[in-house]
Amino acid sequence: MTKNDADRQLLRKSGYKATPSRLAILGIFKKARKPLSAQEVIDALPRSADQATVYRTLKSLNGKGVLKQIDLRHNHAHYELADLAEHHHLICLACGKIEIVHHCGMEETQARILRSSKHFAEIRQHALEFYGVCKSCALKEKKNN
Amino acid sequence: MTKNDADRQLLRKSGYKATPSRLAILGIFKKARKPLSAQEVIDALPRSADQATVYRTLKSLNGKGVLKQIDLRHNHAHYELADLAEHHHLICLACGKIEIVHHCGMEETQARILRSSKHFAEIRQHALEFYGVCKSCALKEKKNN
DNA sequence: TTTTAAATGCGAATTATTTGCAAATAATTT
DNA sequence: AAATTATTTGCAAATAATTCGCATTTAAAA
Numbered sequence: 001m002t003k004n005d006a007d008r009q010l011l012r013k014s015g016y017k018a019t020p021s022r023l024a025i026l027g028i029f030k031k032a033r034k035p036l037s038a039q040e041v042i043d044a045l046p047r048s049a050d051q052a053t054v055y056r057t058l059k060s061l062n063g064k065g066v067l068k069q070i071d072l073r074h075n076h077a078h079y080e081l082a083d084l085a086e087h088h089h090l091i092c093l094a095c096g097k098i099e100i101v102h103h104c105g106m107e108e109t110q111a112r113i114l115r116s117s118k119h120f121a122e123i124r125q126h127a128l129e130f131y132g133v134c135k136s137c138a139l140k141e142k143k144n145n
Numbered sequence: 146m147t148k149n150d151a152d153r154q155l156l157r158k159s160g161y162k163a164t165p166s167r168l169a170i171l172g173i174f175k176k177a178r179k180p181l182s183a184q185e186v187i188d189a190l191p192r193s194a195d196q197a198t199v200y201r202t203l204k205s206l207n208g209k210g211v212l213k214q215i216d217l218r219h220n221h222a223h224y225e226l227a228d229l230a231e232h233h234h235l236i237c238l239a240c241g242k243i244e245i246v247h248h249c250g251m252e253e254t255q256a257r258i259l260r261s262s263k264h265f266a267e268i269r270q271h272a273l274e275f276y277g278v279c280k281s282c283a284l285k286e287k288k289n290n
Numbered sequence: 291t292t293t294t295a296a297a298t299g300c301g302a303a304t305t306a307t308t309t310g311c312a313a314a315t316a317a318t319t320t
Numbered sequence: 321a322a323a324t325t326a327t328t329t330g331c332a333a334a335t336a337a338t339t340c341g342c343a344t345t346t347a348a349a350a
Binding site for chain 4: 157163164182183184196197200201204220221222282
């Protein structure tokens with residue numbers, strides 16, 4: 001259980017109890033290495049935890065910065081482990097294909113924005129996603145015209 | 146109806162019929178000048194158009210780049226007129242306050258990303274939003290500890 | 291004016307997320 | 321190691337968000 005201990009600590013440090021469901025959910029995100037929806041997490045859980053538990057867990061881990069919420073334009077939230085190297089996504093609006101985008105260079109921009117903001121005390125996260133059409137979907141679109 | 150004619154043209158140019166509902170919806174966004182949810186659009190419509198119509202309209206106008214979808218982390222989509230000067234948002238996770246962010250400097254970044262992408266043919270839009278806590282909510286949070 | 295493809299309205303279906311509450315349990319204290 | 325306590329869970333039901341099928345209407349083209 002050496003591996004698990006890191007997650008236990010992470011949870012404790014964030015002010016949560018290290019329960020089996022939470023450890024399992026973290027484990028799923030570690031394996032997946034791509035944005036997962038609540039439903040995908042539920043399906044991936046071996047002895048399915050209740051959906052309410054999954055939703056609650058995702059929301060609170062997102063709040064604590066353990067997970068990061070991603071908007072893939074699918075009408076439901078996706079999440080990813082936040083401590084993976086900082087990256088963003090390029091998402092095909094037609095088929096959903098995802099490509100990783102590194103180096104957004106937003107760290108300084110974010111600091112500048114906060115400094116020049118009238119009302120804000122803190123920036124906790126930012127979303128930067130690019131929506132487009134992948135090459136194979138672009139071909140298909142051409143055919144259909 | 147001079148004003149309306151611009152919208153009629155816009156719709157036609159995008160391949161749509163210029164129907165009363167669509168013109169009304171465009172009008173609402175022009176007045177609002179802030180991100181609106183489908184429900185807010187429905188409520189703002191004088192002789193309420195059907196919700197299915199509103200959802201369909203928002204989705205297709207977003208697809209054509211007339212509207213831009215914004216994720217405020219409210220569990221439902223928001224939209225804004227896309228042709229307002231390019232800007233982004235700073236959103237309070239606690240109370241929902243929104244501040245406008247100008248100059249994201251993403252245009253070049255976006256071009257660079259597309260060039261170095263293996264699979265993508267086109268980038269149609271990008272989302273860049275900052276989530277944080279506004280000063281007054283930060284104060285409240287302090288009190289509750 | 292007729293035609294026709296596109297758009298609408300309606301109701302119902304589906305999907306996504308949250309809630310209230312009683313029971314279970316992780317961490318803490320004894 | 322047992323007792324305590326504040327969290328967390330599971331369940332079922334509620335609510336919210338979005339989509340669908342289909343008959344009818346309508347904007348634009350012919």
